[in-house]
Amino acid sequence: MSDDEGGGGEEYLFKVVIIGDSAVGKSNLLSRYARNEFNMHSKATIGVEFQTQSMEIDGKEVKAQIWDTAGQERFRAVTSAYYRGAVGALVVYDISRRTTFDSIARWLDELNTHCDTTVARMLVGNKCDLENIRAVSVEEGKSLAEAEGLFFMETSALDSTNVKKAFEIIIQEIYNNVSRKVLSSDSYKSELSVNRVSLVGNGTDGSKKTLSNYSCCSR
Numbered sequence: 001m002s003d004d005e006g007g008g009g010e011e012y013l014f015k016v017v018i019i020g021d022s023a024v025g026k027s028n029l030l031s032r033y034a035r036n037e038f039n040m041h042s043k044a045t046i047g048v049e050f051q052t053q054s055m056e057i058d059g060k061e062v063k064a065q066i067w068d069t070a071g072q073e074r075f076r077a078v079t080s081a082y083y084r085g086a087v088g089a090l091v092v093y094d095i096s097r098r099t100t101f102d103s104i105a106r107w108l109d110e111l112n113t114h115c116d117t118t119v120a121r122m123l124v125g126n127k128c129d130l131e132n133i134r135a136v137s138v139e140e141g142k143s144l145a146e147a148e149g150l151f152f153m154e155t156s157a158l159d160s161t162n163v164k165k166a167f168e169i170i171i172q173e174i175y176n177n178v179s180r181k182v183l184s185s186d187s188y189k190s191e192l193s194v195n196r197v198s199l200v201g202n203g204t205d206g207s208k209k210t211l212s213n214y215s216c217c218s219r
């Protein structure tokens with residue numbers, strides 16, 4: 001995360017973590033985004049992996065280093081190292097398994113323990129292709145996201161719905177946070193708290209960040 005004060009060649013590197021219960025599709029979301037690959041029989045992740053993806057925002061090269069770890073406790077690497085330096089997080093559940101949605105509170109607690117509240121967060125309901133066995137409604141996902149001040153999107157790593165969009169939105173949000181910081185470091189804190197009002201307030205005003213338009217299953 002640096003910029004060249006001499007102008008030109010500005011470059012940003014953002015660390016984004018993916019968290020959520022085992023088998024919600026974290027590794028496949030990452031492989032779909034980074035390599036356009038999907039594996040129907042992927043194995044549980046052991047330890048930590050990451051992939052770097054570049055995109056251009058405002059004519060600047062922005063690299064996202066996206067980290068993926070095991071949802072299973074016994075396979076997880078040292079937790080604090082995983083979260084260290086993260087500026088964005090995708091918190092994932094599986095719309096066909098309610099227990100994974102019930103776990104979101106625990107994942108948010110862990111995120112809050114290890115990262116400060118300025119981390120850009122998105123609640124992701126993955127496997128929205130499994131409409132016929134849906135166990136968590138779009139509305140439930142949206143309201144949890146609103147209550148917690150998170151972006152929200154339903155995705156499918158299998159058919160690619162919203163995968164690119166989810167990552168791009170979180171990366172754009174991180175970029176917005178950082179460029180505000182660079183442009184106006186004195187007022188950074190206050191601007192950030194205005195922007196993220198649903199995090200610092202009780203989430204009852206109009207500046208919710210839920211992106212209902214992107215819910216794939218509201219078609």
Ligand SMILES: Nc1nc2c(ncn2[C@@H]2O[C@H](COP(=O)(O)OP(=O)(O)OP(=O)(O)O)[C@@H](O)[C@H]2O)c(=O)[nH]1
Nearest residue numbers: 022023024025026027028040044045071156157158
């Ligand atoms: N139908 C459907 N299946 C999916 C989707 N994403 C992942 N899967 C399947 O769900 C299973 C688990 O996916 P993974 O990506 O390995 O899950 P994970 O969250 O990385 O699991 P851990 O590494 O154990 O934490 C695999 O069989 C995938 O093929 C999806 O969008 N739709």
Ligand SMILES: [Mg+2]
Nearest residue numbers: 026027044045
């Ligand atoms: Mg995995």
